[in-house]
Amino acid sequence: MLVQLLSALLLWPQAGPAPDSTDVYYLVFLRPDPARTPLAKADGERIQSAHMANIRDMGARGILMAAGPFDDTPPTISGIFVLKAASLDEARRIAAQDPTVVEHRNRVDVFAWRGPRDVGVEYRRSHKENPQTPEGMGVQPFVMLYRGGDWDKQPTKRTQILAAHDEYIGRMRQEGKLGASGPVQGDASLQAIVIFHRMHDDEARRLAGEDPAVKAGVLRVEYHRWWSAEHVLPW
Numbered sequence: 520m521l522v523q524l525l526s527a528l529l530l531w532p533q534a535g536p537a538p539d540s541t542d543v544y545y546l547v548f549l550r551p552d553p554a555r556t557p558l559a560k561a562d563g564e565r566i567q568s569a570h571m572a573n574i575r576d577m578g579a580r581g582i583l584m585a586a587g588p589f590d591d592t593p594p595t596i597s598g599i600f601v602l603k604a605a606s607l608d609e610a611r612r613i614a615a616q617d618p619t620v621v622e623h624r625n626r627v628d629v630f631a632w633r634g635p636r637d638v639g640v641e642y643r644r645s646h647k648e649n650p651q652t653p654e655g656m657g658v659q660p661f662v663m664l665y666r667g668g669d670w671d672k673q674p675t676k677r678t679q680i681l682a683a684h685d686e687y688i689g690r691m692r693q694e695g696k697l698g699a700s701g702p703v704q705g706d707a708s709l710q711a712i713v714i715f716h717r718m719h720d721d722e723a724r725r726l727a728g729e730d731p732a733v734k735a736g737v738l739r740v741e742y743h744r745w746w747s748a749e750h751v752l753p754w
Contacts, residue, residue, distance in 0.1 A: 540635065540636050541633050541634065541635060541636055541701065542603075542633070542634065542635070542636045542637075542638070543631055543632070543633055543704075544584060544601050544602060544603060544631075544632045544633075544634050544638060545601075545602040545603075545604050545607060545610030545629055545630070545631055545632070546599060546600075546601060546602075546629065546630045546631075546632045546703070546712065547599060547600035547601075547602060547610065547613075547614040547627055547628075547629050548596050548599055548627065548628040548629075548630075549596065549597040549598045549599065549600070549614075549617070549619060549620070549625040549626075549627060550595065550596055550597060550625060550626055550627070550628060551594060551595075551597055551624070551625060551626075552623050552624055552625055552626045554623060555623060555624050555625075558624075566618050566619060566622050566624060569618035570617060570618045570619050573616070573617050573618055574586050574600075577600070577602075577613070578643075581603070582602055582603060582604065582613060583600060583601070583602060583639075584601040584602065584603055584638045584639035584751075585599075585600075585601035585638055585639050585642075585747060585748075585751045585752075586598065586599065586600050586601065587599065587656070587745055587746045587747045587748070588745075588746050589661070589743050589744060589745055589746070590658065590744040590745075590746055591743055591744055596743060597619070597624075597625050599661075599745065600614065600617075601632075601634075601638055601639070602614075607629060607631055607705070610629050611627070611629045614627040614629055615627065630703045630704070630705070630706055630709060631703065631704040631705050632701055632702070632703050632704065632712055633701045633702055633704060634699050634700070634701040634712070635699050635700075635701065635753045635754060636753065637753040638699060638751065638752065638753055639751050640753065641750040641751075641753070642748055642749070642750040642751045645750055653749075654748045654749070655748055655749030655750070656746050656747070656748055656749075657717050657746070657747065657749070658717060658720075658744045658745065658746055658747075659698060659714050659715060659716070659717060659744075659745045659746075659747045659752070660714070660715040660717075660718065660720065660723030660724075660727075660742070660743075660744065660745075661712070661713075661714050661715075661742075661743040661744065661745040662712070662713040662714070662715070662723070662727045662740055662741070662742055662743070663709060663711075663712060663740075663741040663742075663743065664709070664710050664711040664712070664713065664730075664732075664733075664738045664739070664740060664741075665708050665709055665710060665738065665739045665741060666707075666708055666710060666737075666738065666739065667732075667733070667735075667736045667737050667738050667739040668736050668739070669735060669736030669737055670736075670737050670738075672736075673735070673736075673737065676735075677737055680731060680732050680735045680737045681732055681737065683731035683732065684730055684731055684732035684733075684737075684738065687729075687730050687731055688700055688713065688730075691726065692754060695716065696715060696716060696718070696726065697713065697714065697715060697716065697754055698714045698715065698716050698751075698752030698753075698754050699712075699714045699752045699753060699754060700712060700713040700714065710738060711738075713727070714745070714752060716752075720742075720744070723742070724740075724742055727740045727742065728740065
């Protein structure tokens with residue numbers, strides 16, 4: 520427990536926001552249901568229409584801070600919701616009501632994430648002032664950092680390695696390369712989320728691979744392409 524707590528603290532960049540400028544969100548990963556079968560066009564359009572209506576409803580209720588599809592080959596994640604909810608159980612309940620889940624097109628993984636405050640705030644403000652504000656959709660390189668193969672092989676060095684990771688994340692933020700980052704809470708494998716500003720895939724992959732903890736094998740990169748609207752990320 521102490522090691523997990525220390526690791527979570529180290530995974531929050533010291534050069535990033537102070538703890539009082541963070542917030543707890545719930546990340547909902549919509550993953551293709553292995554049991555899904557081909558749909559008739561009309562059924563697919565009906566489910567997608569209901570899915571988009573649910574997204575708009577969650578946004579209007581102030582529950583949904585961000586959303587968007589993933590563009591990966593092969594697809595392992597259909598899309599993501601960033602929710603504000605009272606608890607993990609509540610976030611799971613909300614996620615289970617999405618029509619793509621009800622219709623067994625997707626299943627959900629839900630994690631608590633301590634990210635920067637004000638995710639989605641500027642987007643909501645600009646669209647409230649002018650409903651015609653363009654979405655400005657684009658790809659945000661989205662990195663999931665898992666425990667690497669050497670997580671348990673270097674227990675005496677792990678604190679030092681994660682401190683170097685911490686400094687690296689803070690430096691990337693100061694250089695304007697990050698839109699958001701922060702530790703995932705309560706999961707034994709997934710440790711942190713790092714979201715880059717829009718850049719070429721090769722550049723984002725290079726930056727993720729140069730993380731000292733990744734180079735040391737303490738953390739492992741899982742790279743994704745997330746389509747997000749403009750003004751969603753706070754940094």
